[in-house]
Amino acid sequence: MSELDGMTVFRIGGEPYTREDLMKMDPVCLRALLRERVHHTIEVEIYPILLGRKKMAEKFGMQPELIMEVWKERGLSAEGDDFDWCRKYMALAAEMRAGRKVDLEEVLPTPFTEDQMEVVRQLIWDRRSVRDWVSRPVPEEMIESILEAGRAAPTGCNLDIVRFVVIRDSREFKMVWSDIPTPPDQCVLIVVCYDDRVYPTVGHDQFVPHNILYDCAAAADHMCLMAHALGLGAVWLSCTEKTAKNFHEKYGLPPYIKQALHIAVGWAAAGSIKSLRMPLSEMIIKRGQS
Numbered sequence: 634m635s636e637l638d639g640m641t642v643f644r645i646g647g648e649p650y651t652r653e654d655l656m657k658m659d660p661v662c663l664r665a666l667l668r669e670r671v672h673h674t675i676e677v678e679i680y681p682i683l684l685g686r687k688k689m690a691e692k693f694g695m696q697p698e699l700i701m702e703v704w705k706e707r708g709l710s711a712e713g714d715d716f717d718w719c720r721k722y723m724a725l726a727a728e729m730r731a732g733r734k735v736d737l738e739e740v741l742p743t744p745f746t747e748d749q750m751e752v753v754r755q756l757i758w759d760r761r762s763v764r765d766w767v768s769r770p771v772p773e774e775m776i777e778s779i780l781e782a783g784r785a786a787p788t789g790c791n792l793d794i795v796r797f798v799v800i801r802d803s804r805e806f807k808m809v810w811s812d813i814p815t816p817p818d819q820c821v822l823i824v825v826c827y828d829d830r831v832y833p834t835v836g837h838d839q840f841v842p843h844n845i846l847y848d849c850a851a852a853a854d855h856m857c858l859m860a861h862a863l864g865l866g867a868v869w870l871s872c873t874e875k876t877a878k879n880f881h882e883k884y885g886l887p888p889y890i891k892q893a894l895h896i897a898v899g900w901a902a903a904g905s906i907k908s909l910r911m912p913l914s915e916m917i918i919k920r921g922q923s
């Protein structure tokens with residue numbers, strides 16, 4: 634008899650998933666469920682447990698074990714950074730279930746040096762939206778760095794739903810509607826999409842559906858910052874329901890991939906006066922005193 638016999642996986646607002654359900658689940662959703670379960674049942678719990686603020690649940694970390702077992706039974710590849718991360722937390726949980734003491738590889742935030750801080754300030758305060766570009770190729774490594782920055786953005790409940798479509802062929806630019814009708818041919822459009830199958834699987838569509846667009850926004854912002862650091866100019870570009878549908882049909886995306894926005898990136902043609910914000914005092918509704 635295995636420890637996992639009869640084990641189920643919690644689903645918000647629905648019946649828990651049985652092993653049989655997991656065996657049938659789409660792999661993209663199953664992998665997202667694994668990350669979410671590691672996040673909610675181990676990552677979020679482990680620190681309060683180790684700090685003595687919370688009691689360890691009897692089956693601590695067992696839900697991800699069941700998902701991982703099913704994943705392997707289905708012959709799916711468990712390679713990737715997300716799997717490595719899951720395995721680390723699952724190993725810690727296993728040690729704790731066995732009553733052994735664990736050491737966390739804690740990397741505490743440390744203040745930046747003054748030089749590093751200057752770079753951060755430059756990044757945050759000098760970034761601006763660029764809407765005019767020259768016709769000069771953007772090297773592939775730069776696009777890779779920009780996409781990697783998008784990948785590093787935070788993601789609600791660690792579900793990783795953001796997807797990218799990179800459009801480099803200027804003939805395809807017109808498929809993506811924006812108020813910049815004709816970006817020059819060497820520009821790159823990165824369409825930020827999401828996989829719409831994941832939220833209903835974990836039940837998050839019922840409680841935090843807005844997180845989907847926050848995820849896309851976080852990725853877009855990370856990418857614009859990286860573009861700026863690389864000396865490129867980028868801008869966020871909105872879509873409407875209608876224009877997103879149009880892109881979806883013209884580009885031939887699967888039904889579950891939805892567009893949230895896109896960014897245009899290229900070599901800036903002209904500088905622009907950096908927009909400035911309203912005073913901080915007018916943005917703060919209430920400020921607690923220390």
Ligand SMILES: Cc1cc2nc3c(=O)[nH]c(=O)nc-3n(C[C@H](O)[C@H](O)[C@H](O)COP(=O)(O)O)c2cc1C
Nearest residue numbers: 760761762763764811812868869870871872907908
């Ligand atoms: C959610 C969002 C949607 C945006 N949509 C567009 C857009 O459709 N077209 C556009 O030219 N700029 C768009 N922008 C860029 C804003 O106009 C720009 O960030 C703002 O004017 C401030 O300027 P800055 O980015 O240079 O600081 C968008 C920005 C955000 C955050």
